[in-house]
Amino acid sequence: MKVLDLRCERGHQFEGWFSSEDDYQTQRAKRMLTCPVCDSLHVEKSLSAPYVAMKSNRQTEVRPRAVTEHTPQHAAVEPAQAVASSAQVAPSPEQQQALAALHAQWLAYSRAVLATAEDVGSDFADEARKIHEGQAPERLIHGQASMDEVVELLEEGVPVLPMAAQAKEPLQ
Template identity: 55%
Template sequence: MKVLDLRCDAGHVFEGWFASEEDYQGQRSRGLLQCPMCNSCAVEKALSAPRLKAKSNRRLDGDAVPVASAVAAPSEAQILAQLHARWLAHARAVLREGENVGDAFADEARRIHSGEAPERLIHGQASVQEVVELLQEGVPVLPLPEAASEPLQ
């Protein structure tokens, strides 16, 4: 049995067990190797320390073989919480730094998109119909969450 340290293109290090070097090569060439943390199929062998067998009557406490440590993958809940926090921070920045154009949002967004008005960060109010029309015209708009305008406790 061959135990190999593997690394994906995202830098996650994990262990793979193979019957032989040929088994590893065969699985890799068929795209069967996958990172357990990010599901990337771009997997390569990582450098690993050799595993030397010491004499059975001797133990070298100071010569421990370093083992590659795997990066702990965040849970789905942690990822969602991070994304929500980033989105809320971005929305608050838009409200803080952008120009409030009020009910003229749709018209001003069109003017900026067409180059008639200087490009800048704006926010305001638009109806659902206006938002749909803006998106159909290729004008990038996003609704800001109400929590963005609420003060932090």
């Protein structure tokens, strides 16, 4: 099993589990990898945090995980600097619980929004503008929009929140 740190073009970081490097490359080539936050298909490996082995009877040992691909923005960073700047201790059980609680709240909120919002499909950008300008009744809507349309809406002052396309069910 190969666990990789992944990042989309919008900077969202997430983890991917693959049976092998070939499995990752195959899924990437077939555009099967998407960001769980914004549904972007532009997903790449990111620099991985080092593995931190914690033993109560030993000193903490830091071993960096192998990084086989660098993005252009990280190409100029010396490997020693990359390891030193990204060295982190694993989150405590309390921090993990707090993160899990926040994640559960986000999922519950997302499900509630999607359950009460009207699906306007590919007309999302136009309908959001109409609502914002008072030309359509104010209500919760969801649908599909390109990243360019989302950026335009935000620049126009229309409040929108990108969600994964498959966010209706199941939201993990």
